[in-house]
Amino acid sequence: MVKVDVTPARLAGEPLVAFEHVSCAYGSSTVIDAVDFAIIPGEFVGIVGPSGSGKTTVLRALLGALAPVHGKVHRKAGLRLAYVPQLETVDWNFPVTVREVVSMSRPSRSWWPRTTPAEIREIDDVLERLGLGGLANRHIRELSGGQQQRVFLARALVQKPDLLVLDEPTAGVDVRTRHEVLHVLADLNESTPDGDGVAIVLTTHDLNGLAAHLPRVICFNRTVIADGSPNEVLRPYFLERTYGAPMEVLQHGGMPVVVEHGADDLRERLSRRGA
Amino acid sequence: MVPTTSASALVAGVPDVLAVDLSEPFQYEFFRNGLVIATLAGALCGLIGVFVVLRNMSYIGHGLSHAIFGGAALAAVLELNYFIGAGLWGLASGLMIGRVARRRIIGADAAIGVITTASFAMGLALQARYGQASRSIDAVLFGNVLGVFPGDIAAVAGVGIFSAAVVVLLYRKLLFTTFDPEVAAVSGVRVPAMEATLMFLLSATILVTVRVIGVLLISALLVLPAVTSRLLTNSFGRMLWLSPVLGALFGGVGMYASWYADVPSGAVIILCGTAAFIVAYVSVGVRRRARVAGLDHHSGPALTTG
Structure with a gap:
């Protein structure tokens, strides 16, 4: 695991939440294993990983809805947490x-x-x-x-809340809505003269549309694979270990753009079939 | 059991068949008691029914009423007080359902099916074997509004007032638990306590109203006012007062109509509710089609029946 210190000067003080070697299990199957990371006031963190990688379990442990079998989740005394569930879990x-x-x-x-x-x-x-x-x-x-x-x-x-927790806030929404949501979150995260912005943790599987825009990204699959700025962690080595498939990373306007390796190959095969 | 109108109309010697004396049933105390208890029971079932419908608990309600039938039969045979016998039996059934369902291999719905039907079958067996007790067992099965004991009105009123107080005092927590239990739990609501509270209110409601409406019809009275009010409003707060009002109307109007129809009151009460539901269903469908036909494509169908 690679740890990169991304704490800017404004992010000072005691962590709101700190995971110390946290493992969680449903029944006998371990879903997350030896997870370590901390959230500092004012941070905006995205947890990325494939489906079934345990991202939602991390959030449940963070919220206190699930007790770890090993390790400890430290919460700052008097911490106010608020949770925004995935839209698809809502009974409309x-x-x-x-x-x-x-x-x-x-x-x-x-x-x-x-x-x-x-x-x-x-x-x-x-x-x-x-x-x-x-x-x-x-x-x-x-x-x-x-x-x-x-x-x-x-x-x-x-x-x-001091810390806002969102599970897949952009899953199943169109591009315009994704922008809308991201802008609202950025506004909430921004400090104003009235006080500090709210710290935000979200999960997503949208690397380019969401994760690449955030100040801090955690690549996650059962445990923390890499933790740092998008430029530091959205790299082929970490992505392959996270997603279990080779990926390429291009640069566009100073931001990393992740493309699936072998996509060219697939396109060629499909176009040949069409011809 | 229910006197017909034909006799009174002839006795009065009025040639006009339309001149039915609408105040006639009110001369009888048993009818006045029946009307009061049917109205109260309808309101109570309407209130609790909101949670039953929105939490998909109607099968639990159905099961509980059948379990209570077994307890009532046993109480009648042993000459115990109905509330004690049926109440304890219902509680024991609830605990057993919980225990069986925790085994995981058997789902809660199947556990309800096994335990409550066993309880119901025991009730039927006792009824067949001990004829003397069968009159009060019969009342539990089909409901008998006209044979209410004075204590029944007090029991329904008491549970009604208690339920209304609990719903008012815990309104937001109950709404949060019902709508979104997982987020409620992480927001500091004690969800298991709220769920236990609702279970307790449902059990108490069934216990005091089942002799009025009958085991076989009680789940309908729990569901009909709630689903009818759901068709008429999109707001939880409004549904919570509309449903008891509709339930009271179904109970009162159904009871009154049963006098003239010479049909058991439980059946007429349910038929009243069903008629209201159909009217609401059709008229809301017409309204929705009218809206969809309009150009307001932004507000999609507000109601779905699926």
């Missing part, structure tokens, strides 16, 4: 409006469940900030893919 037929989704994660302040005017203002502020103004009374199915993603982001944000 469930009768909930946008405002009901966003308010359900907040503990009610009074015994009567109705949202108070102060709460409605607070929720509407978050919706406005995410470009969802005026949609509060819509059913969740009546939204576009990007809007749906942002509703669940809003539910996470009203918990005022």
